[in-house]
Amino acid sequence: xxxxxxxxxxxxxxxxxxxxxxxxxxxxxxxxxxxxxxxxxxxxxxxxxxxxxxxxxxxxxxxxxxxxxxxxxxxxxxxxxxxxxxxxxxxxxxxxxxxxxxxxxxxxxxxxxxxxxxxxxxxxxxxxxxxxxxxxxxxxxxxxxxxxxxxxxxxxxxxxxxxxxxxxxxxxxxxxxxxxxxxxxxxxxxxxxxxxxxxxxxxxxxxxxxxxxxxxxxxxxxxxxxxxxxxxxxxxxxxxxxxxxxxxxxxxxxxxxxxxxxxxxxxxxxxxxxxxxxxxxxxxxxxxxxxxxxxxxxxxxxxxxxxxxxxxxxxxxxxxxxxxxxxxxxxxxxxxxxxxxxxxxxxxxxxxxxxxxxxxxxxxxxxxxxxxxxxxxxxxxxxxxxxxxxxxxxxxxxxxxxxxxxxxxxxxxxxxxxxxxxxxxxxxxxxxxxxxxxxxxxxxxxxxx
Numbered sequence: 001x002x003x004x005x006x007x008x009x010x011x012x013x014x015x016x017x018x019x020x021x022x023x024x025x026x027x028x029x030x031x032x033x034x035x036x037x038x039x040x041x042x043x044x045x046x047x048x049x050x051x052x053x054x055x056x057x058x059x060x061x062x063x064x065x066x067x068x069x070x071x072x073x074x075x076x077x078x079x080x081x082x083x084x085x086x087x088x089x090x091x092x093x094x095x096x097x098x099x100x101x102x103x104x105x106x107x108x109x110x111x112x113x114x115x116x117x118x119x120x121x122x123x124x125x126x127x128x129x130x131x132x133x134x135x136x137x138x139x140x141x142x143x144x145x146x147x148x149x150x151x152x153x154x155x156x157x158x159x160x161x162x163x164x165x166x167x168x169x170x171x172x173x174x175x176x177x178x179x180x181x182x183x184x185x186x187x188x189x190x191x192x193x194x195x196x197x198x199x200x201x202x203x204x205x206x207x208x209x210x211x212x213x214x215x216x217x218x219x220x221x222x223x224x225x226x227x228x229x230x231x232x233x234x235x236x237x238x239x240x241x242x243x244x245x246x247x248x249x250x251x252x253x254x255x256x257x258x259x260x261x262x263x264x265x266x267x268x269x270x271x272x273x274x275x276x277x278x279x280x281x282x283x284x285x286x287x288x289x290x291x292x293x294x295x296x297x298x299x300x301x302x303x304x305x306x307x308x309x310x311x312x313x314x315x316x317x318x319x320x321x322x323x324x325x326x327x328x329x330x331x332x333x334x335x336x337x338x339x340x341x342x343x344x345x346x347x348x349x350x351x352x353x354x355x356x357x358x359x360x361x362x363x364x365x366x367x368x369x370x371x372x373x374x375x376x377x378x379x380x381x382x383x384x385x386x387x388x389x390x391x392x393x394x395x396x397x398x399x400x401x402x403x404x405x406x407x408x409x410x411x412x413x414x415x416x417x418x419x420x421x422x423x424x425x426x427x428x429x430x431x432x433x434x435x436x437x438x439x440x441x442x443x444x445x446x447x448x449x
Contacts, residue, residue, distance in 0.1 A: 049216040083341040094320040109299040115265020123257040129241040137295040140448035162354040188227040218427035229399040236392035245280040300443040307366035313355040376400030
């Protein structure tokens with residue numbers, strides 16, 4: 001297939017960390033035991049619906065001592081090219097691990113939820129209907145965030161000592177918040193559109209007004225089912241307590257809550273034009289649905305998957321410790337690579353102590369506690385006292401329970417090659433219920449680990 005034809009058919013996708021990482025490259029290279037590149041991976045959507053990596057670009061910007069260096073690596077049939085491709089994948093996967101841990105997980109769930117919790121406790125009385133709706137989603141989050149800052153993200157701690165960016169890991173997370181984070185992009189449909197994975201389509205058959213660019217995309221397909229359950233529940237709840245739009249606009253507690261979230265909790269973005277207005281029922285439904293989704297579905301997908309996908313560190317290294325053999329190569333370095341490519345790859349991977357620490361952390365983070373409160377199981381006692389809300393919650397509960405069988409049927413469909421096949425993990429991250437421990441499934445209400 002010609003490149004132009006692949007573009008026209010929307011068969012090419014890129015994971016692009018180039019601009020994000022490039023400003024850190026020279027600084028990280030001054031640290032001991034690590035290195036960094038700006039990176040991109042180009043992928044092709046095959047006829048069976050799966051993605052195939054085509055090329056990885058690694059870039060080192062110019063410095064006082066050296067000019068710019070960049071190289072594109074591709075899958076290769078000759079031995080030398082094949083080993084270079086393995087090394088390029090190790091570097092790129094380390095960058096991808098940074099994005100998963102520091103951005104998709106830490107920033108987009110744990111961090112941005114703190115202002116919601118603080119504003120809720122400051123401005124909404126415990127009798128306020130919105131406090132009652134959101135309180136299950138905010139259980140234990142401030143506690144676990146404090147523990148993470150003390151034991152994981154502390155200076156010289158586990159994350160800094162085991163990830164490529166070292167002492168710059170939290171600076172990267174902060175930069176992404178400043179440059180990229182938008183509340184109006186955190187709802188799942190908006191997130192998929194932002195990332196080019198979906199487009200708005202009113203004729204779409206599944207009712208979400210979205211057409212997926214990758215039809216067999218388990219995170220999107222299963223996640224949209226959960227998103228729809230959450231939004232239907234929020235819609236019924238909000239429209240019962242706010243039967244007219246003016247009730248939203250003139251609720252002083254509610255408006256103070258939303259003002260603090262925007263202007264104090266995210267004070268660096270307080271003047272951004274994309275913040276939703278809080279004037280109608282639909283505005284409020286959109287806001288609370290987004291918060292509920294981030295705390296439940298989004299967090300579950302990026303957290304409880306960590307041990308299954310990354311517990312075996314060659315599949316998902318967190319650090320690349322050695323530069324590519326063909327960067328500024330000397331005759332001696334190149335000959336060592338030719339003679340012992342396996343040793344060069346092992347020196348690039350995390351050390352034994354780094355791998356052991358991260359595997360242990362992933363095992364802990366991916367485990368459900370015995371007292372986990374799964375979404376749609378336990379109702380706030382106040383919901384049961386109001387017949388309309390009680391009925392709406394029972395509908396929500398039934399919809400959540402239906403996800404189990406739908407996801408099982410998808411995992412058993414041989415036509416869905418991204419989730420069914422020899423050696424593949426079945427995608428169960430949005431199955432709502434789980435036993436205690438590491439199970440790769442289960443959606444709690446809240447960010448509690």
